[in-house]
Amino acid sequence: MLKDITIGQFFPGKSVIHRMDARVKLLLTAAFIVMLFVADSIQALCVGVAFTLIVYPISGIPLKMMWKSVKPILPIIIITAFLNLFFIRTGDVYFHWKIVKITEDGVKTASFMAIRIVCLIVGSSILTYTTSPIDLTDAIERLLSPLKKVKVPVHELAMMMTIALRFIPTLIEETDKIMSAQKARGADIETGGLIKKAKALVPILIPLFVASFRHAEELALAMECRCYHGGDGRTRMKQLKMSVLDLFGALFLCLFFTGVIIVNIIV
Amino acid sequence: MDKNFIEIKDLKFSYVNEIEEPPVVTEVLKGVSLNIKKGEFVAVLGHNGSGKSTLAKCINAINKPDSGSVTVDGMSVADDEKLLDIRQKVGMVFQNPDNQIVATIVEEDVAFALENMGVDPKEIRRRVDEALKTVGMYEYRMHAPHKLSGGQKQRVAIAGIIAMRPDCILLDEPTAMLDPKGRAEVMKTIKELNAQGVTIVLITHYMEEAVQADRVVVIDGGEIVLDNEPKKIFSQVQTLKNLGLDVPQVTELCWILRNEGIDLPEDVITEDECVERLCELLS
Numbered sequence: 001m002l003k004d005i006t007i008g009q010f011f012p013g014k015s016v017i018h019r020m021d022a023r024v025k026l027l028l029t030a031a032f033i034v035m036l037f038v039a040d041s042i043q044a045l046c047v048g049v050a051f052t053l054i055v056y057p058i059s060g061i062p063l064k065m066m067w068k069s070v071k072p073i074l075p076i077i078i079i080t081a082f083l084n085l086f087f088i089r090t091g092d093v094y095f096h097w098k099i100v101k102i103t104e105d106g107v108k109t110a111s112f113m114a115i116r117i118v119c120l121i122v123g124s125s126i127l128t129y130t131t132s133p134i135d136l137t138d139a140i141e142r143l144l145s146p147l148k149k150v151k152v153p154v155h156e157l158a159m160m161m162t163i164a165l166r167f168i169p170t171l172i173e174e175t176d177k178i179m180s181a182q183k184a185r186g187a188d189i190e191t192g193g194l195i196k197k198a199k200a201l202v203p204i205l206i207p208l209f210v211a212s213f214r215h216a217e218e219l220a221l222a223m224e225c226r227c228y229h230g231g232d233g234r235t236r237m238k239q240l241k242m243s244v245l246d247l248f249g250a251l252f253l254c255l256f257f258t259g260v261i262i263v264n265i266i267v
Numbered sequence: 268m269d270k271n272f273i274e275i276k277d278l279k280f281s282y283v284n285e286i287e288e289p290p291v292v293t294e295v296l297k298g299v300s301l302n303i304k305k306g307e308f309v310a311v312l313g314h315n316g317s318g319k320s321t322l323a324k325c326i327n328a329i330n331k332p333d334s335g336s337v338t339v340d341g342m343s344v345a346d347d348e349k350l351l352d353i354r355q356k357v358g359m360v361f362q363n364p365d366n367q368i369v370a371t372i373v374e375e376d377v378a379f380a381l382e383n384m385g386v387d388p389k390e391i392r393r394r395v396d397e398a399l400k401t402v403g404m405y406e407y408r409m410h411a412p413h414k415l416s417g418g419q420k421q422r423v424a425i426a427g428i429i430a431m432r433p434d435c436i437l438l439d440e441p442t443a444m445l446d447p448k449g450r451a452e453v454m455k456t457i458k459e460l461n462a463q464g465v466t467i468v469l470i471t472h473y474m475e476e477a478v479q480a481d482r483v484v485v486i487d488g489g490e491i492v493l494d495n496e497p498k499k500i501f502s503q504v505q506t507l508k509n510l511g512l513d514v515p516q517v518t519e520l521c522w523i524l525r526n527e528g529i530d531l532p533e534d535v536i537t538e539d540e541c542v543e544r545l546c547e548l549l550s
Contacts, residue, residue: 218366226380
């Protein structure tokens with residue numbers, strides 16, 4: 001279960017999308033999400049799907065990796081689809097048995113929702129898979145840098161994000177170790193009702209909590225030893241640079257965005 | 268070669284626990300004096316709580332001396348202005364490799380210190396590649412650190428330090444959490460760095476590692492009790508045992524045999540030497 005978490009897992013590659021500027025990718029992903037929500041009909045959404053289907057193969061991410069990020073969301077997709085399917089009672093009736101009534105509108109909304117969520121996940125995963133977390137936080141830092149003028153600690157926030165991403169795998173590993181250690185001492189983690197299971201988590205969470213404090217202290221020391229003194233006068237090894245590629249990317253998305261709006265107006 | 272790179276004079280340091288009422292003061296270093304020359308390889312031994320890690324942190328300006336002085340290349344660690352210069356000259360590697368790696372990609376972690384120092388991006392690239400090649404981790408530059416073995420992670424941490432081009436590296440039990448293979452990798456890297464002229468201060472629990480140094484300093488109860496070449500230190504088997512320290516296995520073997528009346532020299536510290544002596548005896 002813990003191994004399935006894919007947040008911040010970067011898939012190194014040399015595709016066109018990998019080479020794009022992280023700032024542009026971030027903004028385009030945001031625009032892509034807006035686009036999916038602007039689309040208010042199945043037809044308009046199809047334009048969004050087409051965009052996803054074109055961009056995904058270009059990114060060169062293996063299907064297995066993509067499946068890994070969609071899988072955890074699957075229950076949510078299924079539940080939303082089912083709720084829409086049974087609770088929308090307008091439109092032509094396809095199937096009617098006692099109180100169960102499936103209608104045309106229900107089917108449409110259910111599939112619409114499901115497709116939209118899948119596109120959202122795939123789109124944002126393409127961003128995290130093709131951008132190294134450092135580039136990503138760097139991009140956020142740059143994009144938010146105007147906020148420094150109103151005393152928002154942008155650099156500190158970006159550094160916190162980097163460290164959080166860096167420690168996700170370490171803490172997962174540690175959780176596994178603590179779980180095994182507690183099991184070896186006779187702790188029952190897997191069986192029992194919800195409340196019993198929740199209670200069984202306490203002896204796992206407390207050591208994990210204590211351990212993260214220790215990590216934090218040692219890391220702070222190690223960072224100080226490597227001359228860390230905040231964001232002042234810092235340089236970056238990898239400079240973010242915009243290129244023609246980014247312009248094409250932006251134009252490409254604009255094209256599809258306009259497509260969605262046109263389809264919205266027509267339908 | 269003759270100039271002292273690190274000069275410690277009558278250094279005293281205490282930890283104060285302010286949560287307790289009245290505050291509890293634990294005196295860790297009780298007047299340590301030590302000079303380390305440029306290019307030396309010094310191993311620091313001592314059992315837990317003897318003050319050896321605290322000493323290292325004093326050299327690196329993490330801890331400020333209560334009294335006495337510590338100077339690195341002529342700069343006093345008490346001088347806040349020189350803090351970053353000192354930390355650039357004296358890099359420090361810690362025990363747990365996981366807690367020293369900041370970034371999610373090996374090469375970006377190695378670049379971390381240089382980015383903090385405000386080095387030009389092109390120069391950073393050059394130094395990062397050089398540092399990774401020095402520790403033999405260049406092929407892994409695009410990997411995620413959590414997928415590496417302990418020894419590899421520790422080498423990445425060392426690369427992150429040598430990228431700063433320090434004159435001296437302090438290593439605080441860098442091999443304590445590693446398996447024998449990782450330990451050998453790290454020791455090989457340390458010796459190579461020393462051969463290139465980098466001053467090494469290695470804090471360790473493993474006598475087999477201390478044997479490889481030019482000089483061994485033994486700390487007990489916040490004071491330096493022994494300071495000499497490895498051969499002269501480890502020949503004092505009984506003294507070391509009284510201090511709660513071990514001696515290398517081969518030295519111990521020879522010591523036991525000598526106590527049984529077999530004619531063996533006192534200063535056998537490496538396996539090869541031991542084999543040679545024993546063969547001489549048997550032939």
